[in-house]
Amino acid sequence: MTTSPPDAAVHVRDLKKRYAVHEKEPGVLGSLKSFVNRKTRQVEAVRGVSFDLQPGEVVGFLGPNGAGKTTTLKMLSGLLHPSEGTARVAGFDPRRRETAFLKQITLVMGQKQQLIWDLPALDSFLVNQAIYEIPDQQYRDTMREFTEVLDLGGILTKQVRKLSLGERMKCELAAALLHRPQVLFLDEPTIGLDVNMQEAVRDFVREYNRRYGATVMLTSHYMADVTALAQRILVIDAGTLVFDGDLAALAGQGSGGKTIRVQLRQPTPAHALAAYGQVVSTDGLSAELTVPRAEVSARAARLLADLDVADLTVEDPPIETVMAELFGANRPGTAVTGPEPEVPA
Numbered sequence: 001m002t003t004s005p006p007d008a009a010v011h012v013r014d015l016k017k018r019y020a021v022h023e024k025e026p027g028v029l030g031s032l033k034s035f036v037n038r039k040t041r042q043v044e045a046v047r048g049v050s051f052d053l054q055p056g057e058v059v060g061f062l063g064p065n066g067a068g069k070t071t072t073l074k075m076l077s078g079l080l081h082p083s084e085g086t087a088r089v090a091g092f093d094p095r096r097r098e099t100a101f102l103k104q105i106t107l108v109m110g111q112k113q114q115l116i117w118d119l120p121a122l123d124s125f126l127v128n129q130a131i132y133e134i135p136d137q138q139y140r141d142t143m144r145e146f147t148e149v150l151d152l153g154g155i156l157t158k159q160v161r162k163l164s165l166g167e168r169m170k171c172e173l174a175a176a177l178l179h180r181p182q183v184l185f186l187d188e189p190t191i192g193l194d195v196n197m198q199e200a201v202r203d204f205v206r207e208y209n210r211r212y213g214a215t216v217m218l219t220s221h222y223m224a225d226v227t228a229l230a231q232r233i234l235v236i237d238a239g240t241l242v243f244d245g246d247l248a249a250l251a252g253q254g255s256g257g258k259t260i261r262v263q264l265r266q267p268t269p270a271h272a273l274a275a276y277g278q279v280v281s282t283d284g285l286s287a288e289l290t291v292p293r294a295e296v297s298a299r300a301a302r303l304l305a306d307l308d309v310a311d312l313t314v315e316d317p318p319i320e321t322v323m324a325e326l327f328g329a330n331r332p333g334t335a336v337t338g339p340e341p342e343v344p345a
């Protein structure tokens with residue numbers, strides 16, 4: 001095992017990934033042409049990304065569709081080989097997929113499953129126990145803990161194909177963490193889950209991080225996952241890291257203003273409130289206003305002086321708004337907020 005650099009759980013320098021994509025004109029003629037004269041095009045999915053994650057950090061990895069998130073996580077798990085650059089995870093070179101490395105990491109992809117479809121989840125857990133050489137006592141302890149935190153009682157012995165999406169995702173997570181990895185790559189772990197199930201997954205990840213001091217790198221289209229779990233945010237856009245900092249700093253990236261929420265003791269019409277900022281919503285007694293960042297203090301002071309105010313708070317805009325502003329509206333196909341969760345699983 002080679003350990004470098006010291007201390008970092010994940011160390012990434014100038015990591016690049018190019019995919020070779022074969023191009024083919026449509027139709028039979030296109031197929032024939034490509035058979036004799038095959039054309040390939042390079043897609044630069046990741047264009048020189050660098051960062052370090054310290055042990056125990058929970059980091060949100062955000063970016064629009066096609067930005068390079070999954071490609072990066074696959075390189076860090078050793079499923080893809082980088083075209084250039086260096087990656088070290090838990091001190092290992094992921095490309096080599098050494099057993100000791102695989103025991104230290106996990107990759108959970110919300111869209112893929114590792115459980116055996118026709119068997120109960122418990123059988124997949126036993127397979128993982130054997131693969132990861134988990135001692136019996138540790139297996140029993142971890143199973144007891146996960147069953148409690150994820151509320152798995154009653155579903156472990158059901159055929160996986162008969163589980164609801166939410167139940168299956170909980171079992172997927174348990175299977176992926178049974179060997180108690182130190183570095184977790186979670187790619188859309190809550191996708192498609194209803195709000196309650198999303199929260200159950202978040203609670204589990206938070207508890208696992210607290211209990212085992214694991215490092216977590218998480219992608220999600222649900223900003224609630226990110227704001228609830230991550231202390232630090234990395235934003236990737238078109239294969240390039242464009243932001244690395246905390247949530248508050250990311251919120252400050254938006255050109256839009258801050259939000260003033262005000263509770264009034266006397267009903268006040270919207271046109272009167274408009275003197276203090278752009279009225280986003282009001283029912284007469286409570287209102288949400290957007291004000292330019294530089295004028296927040298002055299506008300809030302005027303509001304307090306002019307009106308009978310019961311309560312007033314100043315907030316950064318929701319992270320969804322900032323991300324939509326950075327990547328949304330005028331960037332077709334780059335929406336960062338995903339679909340609404342489906343009906344309860």
Ligand SMILES: Nc1ncnc2c1ncn2[C@@H]1O[C@H](COP(=O)(O)OP(=O)(O)OP(=O)(O)O)[C@@H](O)[C@H]1O
Pocket residue numbers: 019020021043044045063064065066067068069070071072
């Ligand atoms: N196997 C592949 N062959 C060719 N191009 C690929 C392949 N996998 C991904 N890409 C391309 O690489 C780019 C980055 O894709 P990637 O899946 O890493 O993005 P992402 O940020 O995870 O997106 P999303 O949020 O939509 O899942 C995209 O342009 C994608 O089309």
